[in-house]
Amino acid sequence: MATESRLHQLFPTLVQTSTIENSQALNEKLLRGVEAIRKVTPNTKPDDWTCSVYTTLHSPIELLETDPFTLLKPIILQEVQRYANATGIHAPAEHLRILDAWLNVYAKGDSQELHIHQNSVFSGIYYIKAPEGCADVQFQSPMVDTMISPPIFETTELNSTAAYIPAQEGRMILFRSHLRHAVLQNETDDDRISLAFNLDIA
Numbered sequence: 001m002a003t004e005s006r007l008h009q010l011f012p013t014l015v016q017t018s019t020i021e022n023s024q025a026l027n028e029k030l031l032r033g034v035e036a037i038r039k040v041t042p043n044t045k046p047d048d049w050t051c052s053v054y055t056t057l058h059s060p061i062e063l064l065e066t067d068p069f070t071l072l073k074p075i076i077l078q079e080v081q082r083y084a085n086a087t088g089i090h091a092p093a094e095h096l097r098i099l100d101a102w103l104n105v106y107a108k109g110d111s112q113e114l115h116i117h118q119n120s121v122f123s124g125i126y127y128i129k130a131p132e133g134c135a136d137v138q139f140q141s142p143m144v145d146t147m148i149s150p151p152i153f154e155t156t157e158l159n160s161t162a163a164y165i166p167a168q169e170g171r172m173i174l175f176r177s178h179l180r181h182a183v184l185q186n187e188t189d190d191d192r193i194s195l196a197f198n199l200d201i202a
């Protein structure tokens with residue numbers, strides 16, 4: 001028999017959620033920006049995505065250099081610094097580099113398959129519009145490919161392979177770019193609108 005036994009929780013996966021100040025007024029401005037962009041910007045959903053969603057991912061728009069989306073730039077930089085500080089990553093403001101940013105609009109029935117954000121360090125999502133009951137973002141455990149699934153008698157954070165974070169207007173989610181995630185099928189009549197972004201450290 002053991003005289004002492006401990007569990008060591010190694011290598012946690014850290015996802016930060018932040019509630020952005022005065023987001024209602026901010027989102028009203030951003031929504032007008034989204035409408036203006038949608039009028040003139042075709043869907044640039046990559047051919048190899050099987051899901052249905054409107055995205056500006058491959059459009060040439062420099063979103064965070066464009067009014068009103070520039071309003072989000074200092075907020076993104078501040079929240080990434082918070083995440084970096086909390087996780088012990090050396091990422092001084094002058095070395096943080098926004099690589100890209102794009103809009104995703106989910107109508108009823110739209111979703112986004114599991115993916116990672118290649119060639120970046122930090123990734124994030126900000127919710128401009130999130131109707132009640134709209135689709136969650138799902139994060140998948142990095143362990144999922146390496147484990148033989150044993151039978152589970154109680155699902156907890158210690159054994160689950162997926163976690164869900166609800167979309168909420170004014171919420172920003174930050175995570176490391178290698179973390180696989182998806183958007184479940186959206187069931188709301190109103191659009192769910194998010195802005196996604198990637199950063200690295202120069």
Ligand SMILES: [Fe+2]
Binds near residue numbers: 115117181196
């Ligand atoms: Fe993503």
